[in-house]
Amino acid sequence: MAACRFRRSIAAQLSRILEMPPENLVKSICAVPVTKKGQAADFQFFVSSVIDANSSDDSRPDIQLQTQRLAKELKCDAVVSEINTGEGTVNFTINRELLAKTVLQQVFEDGSQYGIKSELFSGLPKRKILIEFSSPNIAKKFHVGHLRSTIIGNYIANLSEAIGHHVTRMNYLGDWGMQFGLLGAGFQRFGSEEKLKSNPLQHLFEVYVQVNKASEEDENIKKLAQDFFRKLEAHEEQAVSLWQHFRDVSIEEYIRTYKRLGVCFDEYSGESFYQEKSQEILKMLDSKGLLKKTKEGTGIVYLSEKGSPLAVMRSDGTSLYLTRDLAAAIDRMDKCNPDTMIYVTDKSQISHFQQVFQILKLLGYEWTERCQHVPFGRVQGMKTRKGEVVFLEDVLDEACSMVLEKSASAKTTKECEDPLETAERIGLAALIVQDFKGLLSSDYQFSWDRVLQSRGDTGVFLQYTHARLHSLEEMCGRIDQVSHMNPACLQDPQAISLIQHLLRYDEILCQSSQDHQPKHIVNYLLKLSHLAAAAHKMLPVKGSVPELAEARLCLFQAVRSILANGMKLLGITPVNRM
Structure with missing residues (x-):
């Protein structure tokens, strides 16, 4: 890659003076961010990276002295045309024509791999x-609360695959628990097969709202719900058949929504897969002396001597969300043995x-270190223009109609x-960019x-650009190679700024892959x-x-290529006309 070639050249020169292997210096040589102040150096080397990490704060002023000494010993050559110093940095300006030629050549050669x-x-x-x-809950319409998990998980998977990892995308459905006892009992009382066929998730949502309200006024409905869930856990045919029907129609509808989002699994x-395996977890906890019981018969675990107890089993012996997550983690490690397991x-x-x-650590699973939770914040105020309770389909429809x-x-x-x-x-690009601009946890x-x-x-601005x-390419023709391109024609400040920005792309991808932040x-x-x-305005193609x-045209084609690559990593499909 272009940036790599320049970093290696700078590292080789630094290596001779600092008497350090060049490979140890490369990661301390960074492309300089483009600012409004105009042209600056292309790369900077952080001198503090090679000073003893154990030196005290009192010796910090020496860094500037060492920076100036180092800059004096370095020489310009065929690659580096200028060397100067910043605060703790040695700055390198690359030969301008070599910079333009090398960067654009690399973009054209590498394509989606740039x-x-x-x-x-x-x-x-x-x-x-x-x-x-x-991980939506079955028998419920896809709520906007699940949108963030879906697009964030998809972005992490896209970037991980792009840099060569083998990725398994898993959708862990909320398809078990007492809420299905309530829904099962509710459907037997308020449900309609006809409505279930015509608009399944809307009808199940209505039934759930109805039975919830009824259970607040009638204790008997709560008992019916508990009874239905017990029947589910005991695999009674009628209860399981109804639950399976709810699950099947939910997944069918979810797949349609995922198709609109461009997401697949x-x-x-x-959770239902781990109902029986969660009983094995309880036996393991018991055998290690970790499982205790309350007077009411609820199974609990203490994570520390002074900590509060955690419920892992209901008094009737049925499993809990926590127990099922433990069983799921162990099962996935046994079957897939991933190097990293991420929950979004x-x-x-x-x-x-x-x-x-x-709890997994207490059970002796050393691979727990490979598990990682990527948390994200809540979206506030996401409603349609009618101000309704928001389901994801409504939001996608609204975005589409407004566009x-x-x-x-x-x-x-x-x-x-x-x-x-289009x-x-x-509309989807607009939703994704709005979501990804800040820290995920915010x-x-x-x-x-x-x-x-x-x-x-x-996201609309990205699509517009x-x-x-793309329209410029259609009008003026596509360039297939840059070997004949004259780099002397790309020395305007706007062209240089674009080329300098293209230099930073690998560093941005690296940073994003390390902290899972799409921002x-x-x-x-x-x-x-x-x-x-700015460049399009000042550097006309037509008429030149x-x-x-x-x-x-070479430059603008390279920019569009990187723009498309980056958008695809975020889960956005670029449009060619709008």
Whole structure:
């Protein structure tokens, strides 16, 4: 990769002076972020990275002195045209024509692998990663609360696969527990087979609301619910048959929603799979002397001497959510043996997963260290224009219809082959970018006005930029190779800024893969789109002399390629017209 070539060249020179292996220096050489101040150096080396980590704070002023000494010993060559110092950094400017030629050549050669074919990933062992995400509750419409888990899990899976890991995408359905006792009892009283066929999840939702309300007024309904759940746990045919029907119609409807989101799963699992195995967990806890019982017969576990007890079994012997999660973790490790097992759920479940991991440790499972919880915050204020309770399908429909409305009133709208599909992709991009701009653990306030702006830092702006650059290629022709391109034609400040930004892509992917934060990629793509907009305005292709037009077209094509690659990692399908 282009950035790698330049880093290696700089590292080789530093290596001779610092008497350190060049491979130990490469990761301390970073591409300089593009700022509004204009052109700066291309790379900077952080001198503090090679100073003894144990040195006291009193010796910190020496870093600047050592930085200046080091800069004096370094020499410009065919690759580096200028060397100067910053605060604790030695800054390197690459030969301008070499920079343009090398970066664009690399983008064209690597295609979708640009940024991934980097030495930042080369030493990375390829791992088996199991990611559990989405996990809606069956017999309920897909709520917006599950949207974040779905798109975050999909992004982590996309990026992990892109850098070469083997990923299993698992959807762990909430398909067991006392709520199904309540739903089963409710359906027997309020349900309609006819309504179940015509609009299954809507009808089950209505039944659930009805039976919940009834159970508050009638204790007998609670007893019927407990009785139905006991029958389920005892595998009584009639109860299991009804529950299976609920599960099947739910998954059918979910698959339609996942198709709209562009998400797929390798495996559908569920709590129901672990009803029997959870009994084995209870036996294991008992055999290790960890299981205690209350006077009422509830099974409990103490995680520490002074800690509060955790319930792991109901007094009637039926399993709990916690017990089923323990059984699921052990079963997955036995069957798949992943190097990493990631759970993507909202932050209200942080303590739940801490408890799961602690109990697994108490049971002696050393692989617990490989388990990881990626928590995320809540979305506030996500409603349709009618202000209704929000289900995901309503939100996707709303985004699509609002995009169509805006397109109809816009003067620059191009004719699309499939306006509905285009609007769906733009709407989904808007939802994803709004969600991914901040830290995943943060709550955020949803706003339709903000999310669908075409000029702000939004998914609509990313799609608009991609479509605009694609239109440029259609109008002026695609470039297949850059060998004939004259890099001297790409020395304008706007062109250099774009090329410098392309240099940073591998570092952004690396950072995002380490902390699972999509905001790095989102902010990178938004910056790329703003730089592309400025360059598009100042560096016309049409009407320029052929040599200049070809060079600029090469640059814009490279930008569109990276923009498309990054969007796909986020779960966004780029549009070519809008």
